[in-house]
Amino acid sequence: MSLIISGSGAISGKSFAEICRSIDQWTDEAKVGSIEDMEELFANLAQEYRLFLQDKQGEEQITVEHPEFGTLTASYSDLIQHVVNHGTYHRGNITAMLRQLGYEGASTDYIFYLYETTQ
Known part of the structure; x- marks a missing residue:
């Protein structure tokens, strides 16, 4: 898998x-x-x-084409930052849906993950 x-x-x-x-x-x-x-x-x-x-070198550049937004040249570190931010967005969506269904939800802050996995 x-x-x-x-x-x-x-x-x-x-x-x-x-x-x-x-x-x-x-x-x-x-x-x-x-x-x-x-x-x-x-x-x-x-x-x-x-x-x-x-x-990859963090500041190494890559060009990305999108049919609606055009051409973007960005560093790998910029794209990784996007992946992290986008994941945060989706974790917030999931937490909101859980709360709408009556569940308490859970913290999605990375620092709490670190506390949980390093102790």
């Missing part, structure tokens, strides 16, 4: 059309049966990011 980020996203140089063609596959791969499966998927994804980024 693996989402191949280094070979599948804009950060790897794939075109917008190639990414769109892969969405169904990624969605199917993300449908897991248990928390343990999700943890494995997350661990594999984290490892793929590590392997991909170990060969």
